[in-house]
Amino acid sequence: MDKYSIIIVGGGPAGLAAAYGAWKSEKFRESDKILIIERDKELGGILNQCIHNGFGLHYFKEELTGPEYAERFVRMLEDSPIEIMTDTMVLEITRESEGIKVCTIGKNVGYTNLYADTIVLSMGCRERTRGAIGISGTRPAGVFTAGTAQRYVNIEGYMPGRRVVVLGSGDIGLIMARRMTLEGAKVLACVELMPFSSGLTRNIVQCLHDYDIPLYLSHTITEIRGEKRVEQVVMSRVDENRRPIAGSEVVFDCDTLLLSVGLIPENELSKTANIELDMRTGGPVVSESMETSSSGIFACGNVLHVHDLVDFVSQEGERAGISAISYVHEISQGREKSDIFKLINGANVSYTVPQRMDMARISNNTTVFFRVNRVFAQSRISVTSGGVEIVSYKRTHMLPAEMERILLPKKILERANGDITISCTEETR
């Protein structure tokens, strides 16, 4: 039977980096077989439609567009023995006596069961839709998620509309406000429910300010009007409980509404594999080696938690790939037991990734990603264990929209004597 050492599900930035990480790892042997399964007709995932620049400053130390970033990674794998199946989709992942079974269907392979020692989940995420946020009104054409509009404009070459309102200030929404403007559309407004933007500050500047597109904070769209096509949308101000205020309505004449109202990690497959999910991230619970609750199954990238920057997706992907290949060779010798400490969300922290530490397997530096739940000025990140602070970090400002990360050296982590809490407090001057 054909058995792979690692099957990587999804050939976007996370999957590509996982493949690269595993192949370049000192643990990799020539007999190891690695396979990437990709649903689309080419590798690169969503990067291929993200034609704007700003990618790669951390990872490649230069500024690239999405397609360039993807192409770099694909080329890095060119001389590798890694197998690639495009136009192929994974339907189910289950555990059998022969190994982990990956049930796939595809243009070239038909319906096939593949087997692997380890799996890397890198399926990415999906956009929330109109249905998810329940906007009232008619159901005309012209309501798109921002990412769908991005695909139409940048890959298929169609313009979704001429007069546009964007609901939500997520990065894709901001990028598309600029993109539609450059292609000749009029973007009337970007409307954000929260009192702060959910996109990166630099995108507010270079996508909205540069093109004089107004941003309405603490506002939402309360009605969509139009028969066959969107004709108008109604915007209302919201109170501190995010409820629309009667009498504050403003009507925009437009033919298109773009939604940039959040991303959801796509974990249908993880559920078939009975993997424990974290309600806060929407992705699997993982240890610092990116291993899920199901031994030998790893996860990385947006399927794990939604990132702002692809550079960190790549970093996480590499980590997952290295962990997977190490696992392959560890199980043949019997895996040693280890203490597992939980990472607990303290004050003002809405989630952390990883959620636990496998103390025997921590590397020299462990990156912990987290998000804060409000806007912070001068602030302090505190890491405690057993009521004792083991390390702290300072920040000049923090936003819920911008993922924070701290690097925990092994020496410091070894001071922990139990569960580890991460919390944030504002510093008064």
Next chain:
Amino acid sequence: MTKLICIVCPKGCHLQVDVGDTIVVTGHACNRGVEYGKNELKNPVRVITSTVRIENAIYRRIPVKTASPIPKPLIRKAMLLLDKISLAAPVEVGQIVVEDICGTGIPFVASRSMERVEKAEG
């Protein structure tokens, strides 16, 4: 004094730019912030990305970018240059698409490679 958000990297430093005999930038975490702050007042520039038509490729559009940032007032004119362009696959990443954007000497280049594909049935 002008307050700016640096857009050079995702960090988004809050800059203060004071114009006196010389331009003084504060609030930056790296030197690229100083350069951005000065430029933003004197001659703001941006990298522009878009797409152009392509024949015989996997998709109908291929992404392009300005090889370096161009002055902001030229953005609209630069975009119009792209309307006339039609490429044929194969195209290599970095290949020049428009030689000189409005006398700046800066070209538009392809931001990905696309192989030639024969039209499949259906």
